[in-house]
Amino acid sequence: MTAKDFLKRIFLLEILKGMALTFKTMFSKAVTRQYPLEPLEAMPGFRGLHALAKDKEGNMKCIGCGLCVAICPSQCIKVFTTEGPTHEKVVERYEIDTLKCLFCAFCVEACPYGAIVLTEHYEYSDYVKENLYMDKEKLLQNWDKYMAGEKGEEYFKRFWKPLSNDFKETEGQAVFRGYERR
Ligand code: SF4
């Protein structure tokens, strides 16, 4: 042990330094918020409750490709599709078990249509488990509640660049166009 260290120990210098710091901050304004009495504003881009995106006409964007299901590490997304009258794919059910979700946003990243988002809404704790199981209707309502107006578009532009520019196929890309039924 050096003489300097020895003196430091004798005079409890580190403790005195710590106490001085405490004393200095003792009279400054507290930054602690008394949640839930004082609500907190989520940071932009916060990964909160899921929503299914709608286009400008108010139609659900999801086409039921299942990429979000495949990528989800906690396997909490379920998509059920049927065939529509003109042989198009119809998303009959889209469900997310939010209790299993990790909020990793892989589903948002994987979706080629910007059809699933994580909203900034975080206050959805509940005593009933079923209320935390999101079905298609609830997820579409979440879009109206938390991503209404320009907010949804802004979300993709701000946080998912360059993916937000990739929703239409790039030049020369092979894109499945469907097939004629015989
Ligand atoms: S945020 Fe992650 S864990 Fe949650 S549904 Fe999306 S992919 Fe799954």
Ligand code: SF4
């Ligand atoms: S949310 Fe996106 S990735 Fe998931 S099924 Fe719909 S279109 Fe496909």
